[in-house]
Amino acid sequence: MTAPPATLRAQSGAESAARPSAWHVVSAASAQGSAPFNEDGVGVRGAHAWIIDGSAFFTGPSRLAGTSEGAWLVSTIDRWLRDTELAPLTLPQIAARLDAHLTDCDAALGPAASERGDGQGPTAVFALLRLTAEGEGFRAEAMLVGDVCVLIADRDRVARWTDERAQPFEARTIAAASAAGRPEAGAIAPDALAQVIANRRSLNRDGGYWAIAPGQPWRQGLRTLSLDLSAEATLLLATDGFMRLVDMMERYDDGGLLAATTQRGAAAMIAELRDIEREDGRAERFARVKLHDDATALMLRPGRAGPDETTHEKQNGE
Numbered sequence: 001m002t003a004p005p006a007t008l009r010a011q012s013g014a015e016s017a018a019r020p021s022a023w024h025v026v027s028a029a030s031a032q033g034s035a036p037f038n039e040d041g042v043g044v045r046g047a048h049a050w051i052i053d054g055s056a057f058f059t060g061p062s063r064l065a066g067t068s069e070g071a072w073l074v075s076t077i078d079r080w081l082r083d084t085e086l087a088p089l090t091l092p093q094i095a096a097r098l099d100a101h102l103t104d105c106d107a108a109l110g111p112a113a114s115e116r117g118d119g120q121g122p123t124a125v126f127a128l129l130r131l132t133a134e135g136e137g138f139r140a141e142a143m144l145v146g147d148v149c150v151l152i153a154d155r156d157r158v159a160r161w162t163d164e165r166a167q168p169f170e171a172r173t174i175a176a177a178s179a180a181g182r183p184e185a186g187a188i189a190p191d192a193l194a195q196v197i198a199n200r201r202s203l204n205r206d207g208g209y210w211a212i213a214p215g216q217p218w219r220q221g222l223r224t225l226s227l228d229l230s231a232e233a234t235l236l237l238a239t240d241g242f243m244r245l246v247d248m249m250e251r252y253d254d255g256g257l258l259a260a261t262t263q264r265g266a267a268a269m270i271a272e273l274r275d276i277e278r279e280d281g282r283a284e285r286f287a288r289v290k291l292h293d294d295a296t297a298l299m300l301r302p303g304r305a306g307p308d309e310t311t312h313e314k315q316n317g318e
Contacts, residue, residue, distance in 0.1 A: 060113030
């Protein structure tokens with residue numbers, strides 16, 4: 001899932017300004033973790049780029065065979081973003097239409113088992129970025145919910161966009177997993193799973209944490225951010241599995257991760273992550289719920305669509 005750096009042709013200022021803004025992919029990669037399905041997603045379509053991290057925790061049977069409800073939700077969001085003309089819509093309008101679409105799609109799966117309690121079912125955290133040109137530079141706008149991460153390096157500035165509201169709940173789950181001993185390769189310890197289900201009672205509520213959840217109110221938990229960018233800026237969209245390199249293992253700080261990913265590529269960084277996780281196969285040095293989480297990263301630069309293209313579209317699994 002690695003794309004080569006985009007090559008920009010030299011153009012006159014007037015010719016360049018006439019072309020629409022577009023994200024250019026530097027590198028991208030995604031790797032499945034310990035669970036049976038990769039529940040991450042990533043995409044680029046012209047001036048829009050997104051990253052999605054799904055999950056599905058609930059009591060009772062799944063409504064799907066051959067995939068997880070978390071992977072289904074991620075693919076449903078990704079497909080809608082690719083198929084919808086986003087440019088005429090404001091970010092709140094995109095969220096409202098996505099919300100309605102997901103509610104309809106979830107209803108089409110049929111009723112969930114009666115055992116499911118409050119907050120249980122498929123959820124996803126995500127960030128959507130929009131790029132616009134401003135003079136010789138650009139402006140990035142984002143709407144974000146949950147613990148996906150956007151890192152931005154622009155000249156001597158490094159910024160992080162994320163949502164920290166899930167951190168206390170994640171800490172409780174990690175504590176439960178650590179008390180249970182070594183995590184199994186593809187399973188979550190029963191006590192940790194029980195803590196996840198308990199956390200779900202605080203989903204999309206004041207004082208709790210927020211994520212996309214079909215049929216539940218989640219849009220009021222969205223965070224919107226914006227930042228002016230130069231043409232030399234680099235941006236890294238990453239799921240929390242990839243961000244273990246900074247937030248858990250402290251192998252890099254934010255700026256160091258951006259620099260290393262720019263130089264080596266997203267796939268090489270995930271390989272390094274997996275090596276560290278395997279070396280700590282008993283989760284004794286780095287306490288975690290799963291030995292390997294899905295890890296996804298997308299490195300971008302702002303630019304203009306080429307003279308022979310209007311969008312660059314990045315497909316999941318590429």
